[in-house]
Amino acid sequence: MTHKSTFEIGREHYLRKEYEEAVRCFMTGSAANSSACMGWLGQCYEFGLGVKKNLSYAKDMYIASYENLYHAKRSDRFGLWLSERINGLKDIPLPKSESRHIPGLGNIRVVKSKYSFIETKIRYNKDETVVDIEHRKSILTGFSYAEEQIPKLFSEWTCDGKNKFYDGYTLETDFFKLRILQDDVSDYKSIMDGRNLTIIVPSRVSFQFPYVQVHILKKAKELLFKRAEVVIPEVLREVADRIGASYKKCEIVMTNRSWLAINCCCGSKVQFCAKNIQLPKESLEALCIHELTHNYVLNHSAAFYKKMIELGGEQAYKLDQNLYKEGKWLYLKF
Numbered sequence: 001m002t003h004k005s006t007f008e009i010g011r012e013h014y015l016r017k018e019y020e021e022a023v024r025c026f027m028t029g030s031a032a033n034s035s036a037c038m039g040w041l042g043q044c045y046e047f048g049l050g051v052k053k054n055l056s057y058a059k060d061m062y063i064a065s066y067e068n069l070y071h072a073k074r075s076d077r078f079g080l081w082l083s084e085r086i087n088g089l090k091d092i093p094l095p096k097s098e099s100r101h102i103p104g105l106g107n108i109r110v111v112k113s114k115y116s117f118i119e120t121k122i123r124y125n126k127d128e129t130v131v132d133i134e135h136r137k138s139i140l141t142g143f144s145y146a147e148e149q150i151p152k153l154f155s156e157w158t159c160d161g162k163n164k165f166y167d168g169y170t171l172e173t174d175f176f177k178l179r180i181l182q183d184d185v186s187d188y189k190s191i192m193d194g195r196n197l198t199i200i201v202p203s204r205v206s207f208q209f210p211y212v213q214v215h216i217l218k219k220a221k222e223l224l225f226k227r228a229e230v231v232i233p234e235v236l237r238e239v240a241d242r243i244g245a246s247y248k249k250c251e252i253v254m255t256n257r258s259w260l261a262i263n264c265c266c267g268s269k270v271q272f273c274a275k276n277i278q279l280p281k282e283s284l285e286a287l288c289i290h291e292l293t294h295n296y297v298l299n300h301s302a303a304f305y306k307k308m309i310e311l312g313g314e315q316a317y318k319l320d321q322n323l324y325k326e327g328k329w330l331y332l333k334f
Helices: 006-016 019-032 035-048 055-068 070-076 077-088 139-155 212-243 274-278 280-293 300-314 314-321
Strands: 097-102 106-112 121-123 129-133 170-172 175-184 190-195 196-202 250-253 261-263 269-273
Touching: 006 035, 006 077, 019 035, 035 077, 055 077, 055 139, 070 077, 070 139, 077 139, 097 139, 106 139, 106 196, 106 212, 106 269, 121 212, 129 139, 139 212, 175 212, 190 212, 196 212, 212 250, 212 269, 212 274, 212 280, 269 274, 269 280, 274 280, 274 314, 280 314, 300 314
Parallel strands: 106 129, 175 196, 250 269
Antiparallel strands: 097 106, 121 129, 170 175, 190 196, 261 269
16 A cells, blocks of 8 residues: 655645645645645645635745755746746735744744755743744744654753752752742842842743743853852862962853863963852862862873872862762752
8 A cells, every 4th residue: 555645645635625634734744844735735825725814824835835846846837836826926025033822832933044054943032932944944834843843852851950940949059059939020030148049930931831941040050150159269269278279360150061170370260160069069179179289280190180189188089080970969951
């Protein structure tokens, strides 16, 4: 038995005047980059067959179908028909962006880039998910992409390796206690009171939407950065005084790179990633000892680790060796 394509199934529904079923098939095929499905879907929108009539969508689909054809195919019967339909709608404006609320996904906005040959990508604003598509693709294809891809991308997303944020979420470490609370406020609020960090989420906002989770994570990282600017220099100063090492400046940076800290020019400046604020106190102290050891030995040779043990002891050396392997605590993604 020959397997029928999505377009063939949709066309059969169309010819039987089962237009709503045909539209569903053509939508699926359009999302899979089928020129035929795009063209026939354009016709459904032009004449209001199975969907509400929308000439802007129709023209958009016709152009996407035509642009998707190989150049040789543009002069065949289907290509000429598309060209005719596009010309017939020449005075109809094309949508450059469009927003809609999709149940389970929240606010989605599809934006056409002015460039060709860019990959479709998803990004998050505070109040919406944005799908960027190349200008040759249709707005409707962007929404289909969002409905298909966002659940896949977000199904395994976590803020800390285990959880998504929720009302009452708490993360406590040696240096801070972070809480996420929902209340009747007009906008997100960030509060830092010593080691207590709180993010207030507006009650109108649903935690189930990806852009909400991503925005809360952004706000949390901002608070952790501020806390890191207070705590890490203090810890470095205490460790330096204890082991008799010196440095001129301690700098905290926000980065998603894998490195944790760096000693620039033998103590003139020691840089720490803000994410280190999530380390246990003894692990952060071990990291400080590691960086200050570079005042004496620049590389990571056997002489370096011998000097590190001399300055901080065996326990600091063992903790330092496990910094990139730690799995004892939950931590926010940086």
